[in-house]
Amino acid sequence: MTLPTLIIAACFLVFVAFVLLLGGPSVGKAKLRRLATVKDRHAASTEAVVAAQMRKTIQSGGGRAESGLTSLMPRREELEKRLRQTGKDWTITQYMFASMAVFVVVTGALLVLRTPFLLSSLLGLAAMVGLPWFVVGRLIKKRVTKFNARFPDAIDLLVRGLKSGLPVTETFQVVSQELPGPVGEEFKGIVERIRIGNTMEAALLETAETIGTPEIKFFCITIAIQRETGGNLAETLANLSDVLRKRAQMKLKIKAMSSEAKASAYIVGSLPFFVFTIVWMMNPEYLAGFFHEERLMIAGGGGLIWMSLGAFIMSRMISFEI
Incomplete structure (x- = not known):
């Protein structure tokens, strides 16, 4: 076995030991999960009971799917959220193995090019942390851009459905079927969450947190205010669609x-x-x-x-x- 191979293997073992020693689970988050479990046991409303059962099912299924090493990763919740925002079925285990592969490849290539060992290790570590994060960020940005480009069309479709007499939930179903890409996927998720017992506000809020753009937040606020105060929802959404299109035009001019x-x-x-x-x-x-x-x-x-x-x-x- 050659010297660069031994050096790469040693760096890989040091990285795994570092994760095992310093990337332990958060004690504060474990306490919050236990408090949430106790609170769910004494939930009074049907909606709270359904939400508690959903969290329990997701946690039990996710615990079997992920390995023990991924549970030690710090800031795991944030990484899970970013992976969901990509729209891909990626797991934290795949992300970690991809990061380790980047470290081995970059460090080995630099050692072959006669780069000093310390510099090679530092650059490999930087690539291991930064390159997967950058790729995920680019995928999130690309998906959000596609969502914003078709979102005004979805609102126009909602307006036409409301004017024809359909309820709001039915118009969401129409949008999920008619529009492909991220818009259809997100509206399909809203419809599914409403069907299993969530309120419309909660379903929209979860989608807004996943996408994280001002456009979807404007839409959620519009729906929430209309459900509380009443009014012509079709006219309000039509005005929102016009505002979003002008906003997109201004962004293109600035770009x-x-x-x-x-x-x-x-x-x-x-x-x-x-x-x-x-x-x-x-x-x-x-x-x-x-x-x-x-x-x-x-x-x-x-x-x-x-x-x-x-x-x-x-x-x-x-x-x-x-």
């Missing part, structure tokens, strides 16, 4: 106006790393001092901090909220 600044920021931010990589591949000895000479290490660290500050400022300058 077009800021595209030049974004391209400049990407080029300026990536150029030093590109030059460093090319020089390192052509003449590693020329840049070897950055990894063992104290003054060059301090200069390199200061340059990275200064560049990070500039990239953060540029990102805030070209970020607009609508």
